[in-house]
Amino acid sequence: MTAAEDVPIEVSKLFDTILVLDFGSQYSHLITRRLREFNVYAEMLPCTQKIADLTWKPKGVILSGGPYSVYEDGSPHVDHDVFKLNVPILGICYGMQEIAWINGKGVARGDKREYGPATLNVKDKLCALFADVDHSQVWMSHGDKLHALPTGFNIVATSDNSPYAAVANEDESIYGIQFHPEVTHTTQGRTILKNFAVNICKASTNWTMENFIDTEIARIQKLVGPTAEVIGAVSGGVDSTVGAKIMKEAIGDRFHAIYVDNGVMRKNETEEVYKTLTEGLGINLTVVDASDLFLGRLKGITDPEKKRKIIGNTFIHVFEEEAAKIKPAHGQEIEYLLQGTLYPDVIESISFKGPSQTIKTHHNVGGLLDVMKLKLIEPLRELFKDEVRHLGELLGVPHDLVWRHPFPGPGLAIRVLGEVTPAQVKIAREADAIFIAEIKAAGLYKQISQAFAALLPVKSVGVMGDQRTYEQVIALRAIETVDFMTADWFVFEAAFLKRVASRIVNEVDGVARVTYDITSKPPATVEWE
Numbered sequence: 001m002t003a004a005e006d007v008p009i010e011v012s013k014l015f016d017t018i019l020v021l022d023f024g025s026q027y028s029h030l031i032t033r034r035l036r037e038f039n040v041y042a043e044m045l046p047c048t049q050k051i052a053d054l055t056w057k058p059k060g061v062i063l064s065g066g067p068y069s070v071y072e073d074g075s076p077h078v079d080h081d082v083f084k085l086n087v088p089i090l091g092i093c094y095g096m097q098e099i100a101w102i103n104g105k106g107v108a109r110g111d112k113r114e115y116g117p118a119t120l121n122v123k124d125k126l127c128a129l130f131a132d133v134d135h136s137q138v139w140m141s142h143g144d145k146l147h148a149l150p151t152g153f154n155i156v157a158t159s160d161n162s163p164y165a166a167v168a169n170e171d172e173s174i175y176g177i178q179f180h181p182e183v184t185h186t187t188q189g190r191t192i193l194k195n196f197a198v199n200i201c202k203a204s205t206n207w208t209m210e211n212f213i214d215t216e217i218a219r220i221q222k223l224v225g226p227t228a229e230v231i232g233a234v235s236g237g238v239d240s241t242v243g244a245k246i247m248k249e250a251i252g253d254r255f256h257a258i259y260v261d262n263g264v265m266r267k268n269e270t271e272e273v274y275k276t277l278t279e280g281l282g283i284n285l286t287v288v289d290a291s292d293l294f295l296g297r298l299k300g301i302t303d304p305e306k307k308r309k310i311i312g313n314t315f316i317h318v319f320e321e322e323a324a325k326i327k328p329a330h331g332q333e334i335e336y337l338l339q340g341t342l343y344p345d346v347i348e349s350i351s352f353k354g355p356s357q358t359i360k361t362h363h364n365v366g367g368l369l370d371v372m373k374l375k376l377i378e379p380l381r382e383l384f385k386d387e388v389r390h391l392g393e394l395l396g397v398p399h400d401l402v403w404r405h406p407f408p409g410p411g412l413a414i415r416v417l418g419e420v421t422p423a424q425v426k427i428a429r430e431a432d433a434i435f436i437a438e439i440k441a442a443g444l445y446k447q448i449s450q451a452f453a454a455l456l457p458v459k460s461v462g463v464m465g466d467q468r469t470y471e472q473v474i475a476l477r478a479i480e481t482v483d484f485m486t487a488d489w490f491v492f493e494a495a496f497l498k499r500v501a502s503r504i505v506n507e508v509d510g511v512a513r514v515t516y517d518i519t520s521k522p523p524a525t526v527e528w529e
């Protein structure tokens, strides 16, 4: 049986789904997030989606905000067939202006832009969208506004600057709001979205990871069929571990995990990953120790981009060699490659304004698809990171692993600045282990988004036991961030930094000085290289 004959069931056919059509607002993905937070499944598609091409019927449609103006040439417009679906529609900001433009064209540039908080006055207390909502703060972000009521609509709420803060055609279940209910600054935004999805669209609130596990396992089994085999790279990170565990649950030992030790992993990492994945989670795992190969190829290389390329290419080469050694029990070739793609990657790649149509590749294995003629399997592609974590907990993945800080593919090679030698890796590895152990002991690990030690290739003079020393410098980095696009450095107490610095200088040979990195992103990046 091949996958082509055996089309997988779509999640949007298994759960009541609200369709979010994205007009390019920076908040669009938050609409999807908020709905899922109260257990309604939502999927986002570009605003250019042809309704006739949908293979499933949404329970309701939300038109997002966007940076364009509806009256401009070239601005994006929704497929008018959306109104023929006969399901409730909610337009947010640009989405509302789009509804108004279609129903009378009463949209123009406002006298002043409105950005920030405003107070909502609900005029029509019976409007289903505003059940339990009144006089609360809403968040505005627009320059255009409605200057006439769309045909067939009533005013249901106002604000000081927006006489049409919310409009509704309740006979047709079409609603428009000028403000953004998806941002937390709109204090009752969640209630408004829930009123729409649950009360108006009647979507069921059954999107839970408990329900997802069963449907996803059934989906994987159907897709892979009774005999095909799947391989995947695991790194010890949460996404690849949760992906591997769900594959194991679905097809047992027909899933083959490969972990490549590239010689630049953290302290005890390979042993810990092996133990957790095999003894703990029962995954069919091969560990390849390719440290010498990686470190040999990195010899003499100082340029960060070259280091990254060498590690990426060597990884593909090692993974391919190992995969070729796996002889599937049923005498068939391996057909699938597991990839831990998450929903934010999918959103980015389907965005109608985005240049790229290909999904970001993970763990540098993208090239394998062509070379090995493998098909992709992506069990996490509908999930946000916090949903993956929740799924991991339910599947019995250890708590520490589920909440682990991200670790980049090139590992310690980009935390050892300059040339990567075994001796330098050892210094960075020991210093990092002390820093992380102290963070955990202080109960700060979860508050911090990412923390590590970097070894700087400079020497500095010190004095130890009356002797002059001339040794290297460790830079500690710890950041807080929501999405890793921007980040700020974590404010430790002085006593904590003192303790870490003293332990590193005392316990790690080759380090005479410790500094703490107090740069935000931007202008700096999280990693040093």
Ligand code: GLN
Pocket: 025, 064, 065, 066, 067, 068, 069, 092, 093, 094, 095, 141, 142, 143, 144, 145
């Ligand atoms: N571009 C439109 C405006 O300025 C819509 C803005 C938005 O959707 N946030 O009004």
